[in-house]
Amino acid sequence: xxxxxxxxxxxxxxxxxxxxxxxxxxxxxxxxxxxxxxxxxxxxxxxxxxxxxxxxxxxxxxxxxxxxxxxxxxxxxxxxxxxxxxxxx
Numbered sequence: 001x002x003x004x005x006x007x008x009x010x011x012x013x014x015x016x017x018x019x020x021x022x023x024x025x026x027x028x029x030x031x032x033x034x035x036x037x038x039x040x041x042x043x044x045x046x047x048x049x050x051x052x053x054x055x056x057x058x059x060x061x062x063x064x065x066x067x068x069x070x071x072x073x074x075x076x077x078x079x080x081x082x083x084x085x086x087x088x089x
Contacts, residue, residue, distance in 0.1 A: 017044050017054055024069060029076030032084035039075070046071050 018040045025033050047054075047068055057064040075081075 013054060014040075014044070016058075017047075020057070020068070021072065024072045025076065028069060028073060030083055033076060034082040034084055043071060043075060 021040055021043050022035065025035060050067060050071065052064055052067050052071075053061075057068065
């Protein structure tokens with residue numbers, strides 16, 4: 001996604017969080033995992049409810065990084081997860 005100069009400042013943290021979530025999913029869960037917009041919202045919400053802080057994450061706090069990785073790994077192991085390769089069959 002290209003940043004639009006007219007983008008609401010409130011959207012920028014969500015865009016950052018979604019990119020981080022996407023990268024972790026691709027590297028830790030599966031490169032072809034299907035991620036719906038509601039999944040991003042749910043993962044961001046769970047991260048915050050579990051005490052996660054994006055500000056501390058950006059600062060490189062290891063506890064925050066591990067928390068997000070744990071949440072995403074659990075999400076990826078849910079039985080209803082769909083992979084792009086499964087859609088093609």
